[in-house]
Amino acid sequence: MKLKVYTYRLSQPSRAVLIFCKLNGIDFEEITVDLIKRQHLSPEFKEINPMRQVPTIVDGDFKLFESHAILRYLACAFPGVADHWYPTDLTKRAKIDSVLDWHHSNLRRGADTFLLNTVFAPVLRIQPNPHVAAEAEKILSASLEKIETFWIKENEQFLLGNTQPSMADLSLVCEIMQLEVLDEEDRNRILGPHKKVQQWIEDTKLATRPHFEEIHKLLFEVKAKLQEQRLLGANTETDSKKKKNYTVEQSPSTVQSNFGRERSHCLTFHRERERKKMKLKVYTYRLSQPSRAVLIFCKLNGIDFEEITVDLIKRQHLSPEFKEINPMRQVPTIVDGDFKLFERYPTDLIKRAKIDSVLDWHHSNLRRGAVTFLQNTVFAPVLRIQPNPHVAAEAEKILSASLEKIETFWLKENEQFLLGNTQPSMADLSLVCEIMQLEVLDEEDRNRILGPHKKVQQWIEDTKLATRPHFEEIHRLLFEVKAKLQEQRLLGANTETESGL
Ligand SMILES: N[C@@H](CCC(=O)N[C@@H](CS)C(=O)NCC(=O)O)C(=O)O
Known part of the structure; x- marks a missing residue:
C-alpha cells in the first residue's frame, strides 16, 4: 500500500512534508483536506486524525500526525532519504531536533498567530484580535532575530552551520513563506531587517527546487488574489467569493519510484561517548x-x-x-x-514516531496553554510582567482543550500511560511535569481546570508512582512555592476581611 499524505497546500507544515517526500523520491498519494471548505472537520477525517489537523500520514495501518514527527519517521522508514536531512550522527541529529522543538513555541507560534489574527481571520471566519496580533508579531520578530543571529552561522548557507539543508531548514522556511500573503508594508517591516534570513530562504528554495516552487504555487495564487483585492480596495466580506478565491482542486497523486517499506536501522545507533572524564x-x-x-x-x-x-x-x-x-x-x-x-526514547520506529507525535503536539497545545495561563495569572508578579486577562482566558481554553484531548485520545482505555503503553515514555514524563505546574494555582482554579479530567488525574498518579522517588524529590521546590503562595493568599484574604471590618 502506498503512503497517504493528507495535506493542504496553504498549510506550512503540510508543504514541508510534501516537498520532503518529493525531494527524497518517496512514493505517496497526496490527499487534499481543504481547510477553507472545513473538510478537516468531517467525521471521516476525524477517524484519521482526531486532532483534525494537517499534515497527517497513513502508512499501511499506521497513522501519524505532527509534521516533525512525520518528517523524522519518513527519514528513518524510507531508505532513499539522504543523510543531511536527518543525520545518523547523534549530536548532529540532536541539534536538528533542538531547532525543530524550538520552532513550535517561537517562529511557528508567532507567525501562525499573527496571520490568523490578520490576513486569515476573514478567510477562516474568525474574529481577529489586534492585541493577540501585536503580541504575536513580537514573538515572530524575536524568532527571526534568533535565526539571524544564532541558528544561521557565519559563512554557511543552512541552519546550524550546515552546508546542506536539513528537515529543520525545510520546516522553518515553509513557515516563513506564509508571510508572502501579507501586504508589502507588513512583510517588509517583519522580514526586512533580517538579511541573512532572506538569503537563507533563497538558498533553501534553490536547494529544494523544482519541488519548492511547485508546492508553493497555491500560496502564490492566494497572494496574487489578496493583492488584487487590496488594489481594488475590495470588501473581502462575502463568503461565497472568499470560498471561490481559496478553493483548490485536489492535487494529482504523485507517482514516484518505490523504495519499498523496509525499516532502516538508523535509529539503533549509539554514539561513542568520549567523556574525557567529564560529567x-x-x-x-x-x-x-x-x-x-x-x-x-x-x-x-x-x-x-x-x-x-x-x-x-x-x-x-x-x-x-x-x-x-x-x-x-x-x-x-x-x-x-x-x-x-x-530543548530535549523504544528503538521500534513506529513506537518512537508515536512518542514524537505526542511530544510535538505538546508544544502548541498543553505547554502553550499552561505556560501562557500561569504567566498571566500566578507567575506575573513573580516574573515582574503585566498579566493580560484576555490572554489568560484564551490560554485557559487551550489548556482545557489539551487536557480533554489527553483524556479522550492520548490515554487509551484500560492502559496506564499515554498511547496505550504499560510503561511510561518520555512523553508521559514531559506532559505530567507540565501539568504539575498547575499545583501553584489556587484550589478553585485548579479544580475548574483539572477537575473534569478523571483519567488525566489517575495518569498523573500512575506516572508519579512509576518515577518515584525522583518525582517527589525534583518537585519539592514546586511544592514549597505552592505552600508560600497559599500562605500569601490566606494572609491576603485575612487583610481584606480586616479592612472590610
Ligand atoms: N504542530 C503541527 C501543526 C499542524 C497545524 O497547525 N495544522 C493546521 C494547518 S497549518 C491545521 O490543520 N489547522 C486546522 C485546525 O487546527 O482546525 C504540525 O507541525 O503538524
Whole structure:
C-alpha cells in the first residue's frame, strides 16, 4: 500500500512534508483536506486524525500526525532519504531536533498567530484580535532575530552551520513563506531587517527546487488574489467569493519510484561517548516543567550528571555566562563534553514516531496553554510582567482543550500511560511535569481546570508512582512555592476581611 499524505497546500507544515517526500523520491498519494471548505472537520477525517489537523500520514495501518514527527519517521522508514536531512550522527541529529522543538513555541507560534489574527481571520471566519496580533508579531520578530543571529552561522548557507539543508531548514522556511500573503508594508517591516534570513530562504528554495516552487504555487495564487483585492480596495466580506478565491482542486497523486517499506536501522545507533572524564552538565531550574522532566529522566535512567541551577527568578538565565551556554537563555540545557544542547526514547520506529507525535503536539497545545495561563495569572508578579486577562482566558481554553484531548485520545482505555503503553515514555514524563505546574494555582482554579479530567488525574498518579522517588524529590521546590503562595493568599484574604471590618 502506498503512503497517504493528507495535506493542504496553504498549510506550512503540510508543504514541508510534501516537498520532503518529493525531494527524497518517496512514493505517496497526496490527499487534499481543504481547510477553507472545513473538510478537516468531517467525521471521516476525524477517524484519521482526531486532532483534525494537517499534515497527517497513513502508512499501511499506521497513522501519524505532527509534521516533525512525520518528517523524522519518513527519514528513518524510507531508505532513499539522504543523510543531511536527518543525520545518523547523534549530536548532529540532536541539534536538528533542538531547532525543530524550538520552532513550535517561537517562529511557528508567532507567525501562525499573527496571520490568523490578520490576513486569515476573514478567510477562516474568525474574529481577529489586534492585541493577540501585536503580541504575536513580537514573538515572530524575536524568532527571526534568533535565526539571524544564532541558528544561521557565519559563512554557511543552512541552519546550524550546515552546508546542506536539513528537515529543520525545510520546516522553518515553509513557515516563513506564509508571510508572502501579507501586504508589502507588513512583510517588509517583519522580514526586512533580517538579511541573512532572506538569503537563507533563497538558498533553501534553490536547494529544494523544482519541488519548492511547485508546492508553493497555491500560496502564490492566494497572494496574487489578496493583492488584487487590496488594489481594488475590495470588501473581502462575502463568503461565497472568499470560498471561490481559496478553493483548490485536489492535487494529482504523485507517482514516484518505490523504495519499498523496509525499516532502516538508523535509529539503533549509539554514539561513542568520549567523556574525557567529564560529567554531563544539566542546567536547570526546578520550577521549570521541562527541566524537571529532564532531571527525573536522568535520575531514573542512572545517568551520571551534575545539576547546575539557573535561578530564573534571580534572572541568572540572562547572565553573559549562561548566554555562552545557551543563547536562547532557557533551561533545560545540557553540556555533554563539548556538545551543548537545549530543548530535549523504544528503538521500534513506529513506537518512537508515536512518542514524537505526542511530544510535538505538546508544544502548541498543553505547554502553550499552561505556560501562557500561569504567566498571566500566578507567575506575573513573580516574573515582574503585566498579566493580560484576555490572554489568560484564551490560554485557559487551550489548556482545557489539551487536557480533554489527553483524556479522550492520548490515554487509551484500560492502559496506564499515554498511547496505550504499560510503561511510561518520555512523553508521559514531559506532559505530567507540565501539568504539575498547575499545583501553584489556587484550589478553585485548579479544580475548574483539572477537575473534569478523571483519567488525566489517575495518569498523573500512575506516572508519579512509576518515577518515584525522583518525582517527589525534583518537585519539592514546586511544592514549597505552592505552600508560600497559599500562605500569601490566606494572609491576603485575612487583610481584606480586616479592612472590610
Ligand atoms: N504542530 C503541527 C501543526 C499542524 C497545524 O497547525 N495544522 C493546521 C494547518 S497549518 C491545521 O490543520 N489547522 C486546522 C485546525 O487546527 O482546525 C504540525 O507541525 O503538524
